[in-house]
Amino acid sequence: MSVVGTLEGASSKPSAAGSIRRRLGPRLYGVLLIAAILLFWEVSSRLGWIVSAYWPPVTKILWAAISQLGGGDILVSLAATLRRALTGYAIGSVLGIALGILLGKSKVLRIALLPLIEIVRPIPTPAVIPPLILFLGVDDALKIFAISLATFFPVFTNTFAGVATVDDTLIQTARTFRTSWARTLLRVVLPATLPAIAAGLRTATSLALVVAVVSEMVAGSSGIGYYLVEMQYALRPDLMYAAVMYLAITGYAVNRLFLVLEARLIPWMGKT
Amino acid sequence: MSERLGFDHVTKIFEAPGSDTGFVAFDDITLEASPSEFLAIVGPSGCGKSTLLKMAAGLMPPTRGRVLLDGKPVFDPPPGVVYLFQQYAKSLFAWRTVIDNVMFPLEAAPRSQRNELREKCRDYLKQVGLSGFEDSYPWQLSGGMQQRVAIARALAADPQVLLLDEPFSAVDALTRMELQSLVLQLWERRKFTAILVTHDVEEAIFLADRVAVLGAKPTALKEIIDVGLPRPRDQLTTREDPRFLKLRHHLTSLLLARNPAHVAAV
Numbered sequence: 001m002s003v004v005g006t007l008e009g010a011s012s013k014p015s016a017a018g019s020i021r022r023r024l025g026p027r028l029y030g031v032l033l034i035a036a037i038l039l040f041w042e043v044s045s046r047l048g049w050i051v052s053a054y055w056p057p058v059t060k061i062l063w064a065a066i067s068q069l070g071g072g073d074i075l076v077s078l079a080a081t082l083r084r085a086l087t088g089y090a091i092g093s094v095l096g097i098a099l100g101i102l103l104g105k106s107k108v109l110r111i112a113l114l115p116l117i118e119i120v121r122p123i124p125t126p127a128v129i130p131p132l133i134l135f136l137g138v139d140d141a142l143k144i145f146a147i148s149l150a151t152f153f154p155v156f157t158n159t160f161a162g163v164a165t166v167d168d169t170l171i172q173t174a175r176t177f178r179t180s181w182a183r184t185l186l187r188v189v190l191p192a193t194l195p196a197i198a199a200g201l202r203t204a205t206s207l208a209l210v211v212a213v214v215s216e217m218v219a220g221s222s223g224i225g226y227y228l229v230e231m232q233y234a235l236r237p238d239l240m241y242a243a244v245m246y247l248a249i250t251g252y253a254v255n256r257l258f259l260v261l262e263a264r265l266i267p268w269m270g271k272t
Numbered sequence: 273m274s275e276r277l278g279f280d281h282v283t284k285i286f287e288a289p290g291s292d293t294g295f296v297a298f299d300d301i302t303l304e305a306s307p308s309e310f311l312a313i314v315g316p317s318g319c320g321k322s323t324l325l326k327m328a329a330g331l332m333p334p335t336r337g338r339v340l341l342d343g344k345p346v347f348d349p350p351p352g353v354v355y356l357f358q359q360y361a362k363s364l365f366a367w368r369t370v371i372d373n374v375m376f377p378l379e380a381a382p383r384s385q386r387n388e389l390r391e392k393c394r395d396y397l398k399q400v401g402l403s404g405f406e407d408s409y410p411w412q413l414s415g416g417m418q419q420r421v422a423i424a425r426a427l428a429a430d431p432q433v434l435l436l437d438e439p440f441s442a443v444d445a446l447t448r449m450e451l452q453s454l455v456l457q458l459w460e461r462r463k464f465t466a467i468l469v470t471h472d473v474e475e476a477i478f479l480a481d482r483v484a485v486l487g488a489k490p491t492a493l494k495e496i497i498d499v500g501l502p503r504p505r506d507q508l509t510t511r512e513d514p515r516f517l518k519l520r521h522h523l524t525s526l527l528l529a530r531n532p533a534h535v536a537a538v
Contacts, residue, residue: 169362172331176355177377177429178348187379191367268366271411 054237065242074243077227078250084140084223085212088147089204096152096204097197100159101189117156125150125207126214138219143212150211155200162196163189195269202258209251274465275342275352275432277328278304282337284323297323298491300337303484305433310459310466312476315486316527321469322358325435328467329355341433352432356439360419364410370397370421371406377429396424400454416447420454427458434459436468440475449507452479456505473523477516478505485526494526 038058044050045057068074099117103110125146136142166189174184216225224243231240262269284297297320305311315321326332327339330349339346341353354377357363365373374393381389397403400420410418419439426434436455440448456479459466470476476483480499487494499519501510510516 167359167362169357169359170365172326172355173357173363175331176329176349176353178351179380188365191365194367266367268409268411271366271409 053235056238056241060238061241061245064238065245068242068246073227074224074239074246077222077224077243078246081209081212081216081223081225082250084143084216085147085208087140088144088212089151089208091144092148092151092208093155093201093204095148096155096200097159097190100156100197100200101163101185101193104160104163104193105185105189121153121157125211126218129215129218133219142219143215143223146215147208147211150207151204154203154207155197158196158200158203159193162193162200165196166192194266198258198262198266198269202255202262205254205258206251209247209254213247274307274463276304276307276340277353277433277465277467278302278340279324279328279334280338280340282324282327282334282339284320284327284332285335301491301493302337303493303496304340305465305467307465308463309482310468310480312468312470312480312483313486314470314473314476314483314523314527315491316488317471319486319488319491321471321486322437325355325437325467325469328433329353329435331355352430353435354426354429354431354433355435356419356422356426356437358438358441360415360422360439360442361410363422364418364425366409366411369407369409370402370413373410373421374425374428376425393424393428396427397421399427399458400424414447416443416451419443419451423451423454423458427462431462431464433465433467436466436470438470439468441470441472448475453507455479460504473520473527474511477501477519477523478507478510483519483523485523488529497523 042058045055065074099113103113103117128149129142129146132142132145136145170188170192171184174188179187212223213225213228216223217229218225220226224247228240228243231237231243279301282301283299285294286297287294301324303311303313313321313324323332327334328346330339330346330353333347341350346353365376368376371390371393374396375390378389378393394403394406397406400423402417402420402424405413405417410421413421419442422439439455440451443451452475455466466479468476468479477499482496482498484496485494486492497519501513501515501519
């Protein structure tokens with residue numbers, strides 16, 4: 001924060017540049033670096049420093065991206081990917097939260113299920129896609145299953161760890177008011193664990209997107225992963241990079257949205 | 273509106289790893305609070321006073337002996353017994369507003385009664401001096417105010433027995449006096465049975481009808497004294513009463529493990 005003060009103190013009179021500086025604040029240098037890299041990319045392609053059909057200038061990629069806005073293949077593919085990612089994410093999240101809380105609170109379930117979860121957890125999800133194709137085919141069932149699996153673990157792990165940190169006083173308070181076990185889980189343990197759950201859910205968003213794209217690359221005939229591979233074969237690097245750009249924007253937007261929702265829905269985060 | 277709560281030859285032994293005998297927290301404690309009595313239990317820090325109260329609340333079973341509520345043994349938290357925790361901040365629900373915290377014990381009631389109960393909760397908040405803070409969150413309030421929320425929530429549960437586990441030890445001295453007076457006021461109005469656990473001798477004398485003194489480990493009952501100070505009590509005049517000072521002298525020497533006989537003769 002002191003950096004902002006120095007920056008603002010340095011500009012003696014209000015100017016257009018000053019106002020941009022204030023708006024961007026400490027992010028200014030980060031944005032400048034990104035702009036410099038993009039400029040370098042553009043120049044390197046235009047001036048022939050890198051001579052390659054797969055190295056189009058940035059402006060060409062941007063143009064390809066913008067031209068897609070009128071209803072191009074990229075947006076259709078992205079929508080298909082997001083639909084799968086969201087479905088798998090929802091399933092994996094619900095299971096992760098439910099099992100995280102149940103295992104966190106029940107010793108019997110912990111003893112029964114934790115070893116299984118611990119042994120499956122370290123397997124990188126993309127590694128199980130090829131064997132899964134044999135059982136689930138190449139369509140949505142496979143992809144949604146893989147995405148659920150990838151989502152499940154960070155959500156479960158964070159929830160499970162979060163339950164352990166719920167203060168005993170809270171549980172005892174519920175007990176002295178003769179609150180039932182189910183109600184205590186739902187009305188006390190779950191909300192008390194929400195900050196930890198949110199951290200797991202946020203981590204899982206990027207994983208869901210990764211596994212959605214990877215699974216589409218490996219199998220199937222729709223989605224942005226499939227589109228990327230197609231454009232690679234079609235020697236259309238501009239569209240390939242444009243698709244990557246849309247993915248970057250999506251990932252960034254989801255993360256921002258999450259932070260805003262967290263602040264809105266969990267205002268007590270870090271306050272207790 | 274109040275009930276009798278008693279410890280009948282209660283012994284509590286905590287299992288200690290690598291030890292056959294375990295750690296004896298209490299040995300053979302028999303003590304009873306009569307209906308509408310304000311009983312204080314004082315003892316040195318770490319003597320396990322809270323454990324005694326948690327057994328009374330049905331949160332923890334005794335190893336031997338029984339906790340009796342109106343003559344019936346307590347196993348699980350019984351209805352009408354409400355516990356006021358020392359760590360008020362940890363006992364309030366951070367995701368609920370003040371009024372929703374107070375509503376918590378009443379939520380098993382049918383939906384049709386919700387509005388009426390909510391009004392009641394507003395009244396409880398008024399009784400603890402928190403009108404206007406209904407929609408705040410606990411973490412937006414000071415420590416003393418948070419404990420007031422916990423007290424209002426205890427009132428909402430319609431306590432026959434109120435268990436107070438060093439409830440004022442985490443607030444500043446002035447706030448502590450305010451909260452003590454508040455609890456006394458509510459107790460005089462509602463006439464529940466109150467059991468207070470504290471290491472503050474003055475607090476015990478100021479609030480209670482009787483004070484039970486616990487000794488060092490393994491904890492046993494050392495003495496029970498009648499306070500006998502007139503009510504209503506006042507933070508200034510009661511504390512300046514010569515009888516108050518004499519009791520304080522006596523109890524403090526007991527806790528400091530001096531010879532009480534000698535002190536009593538003075």
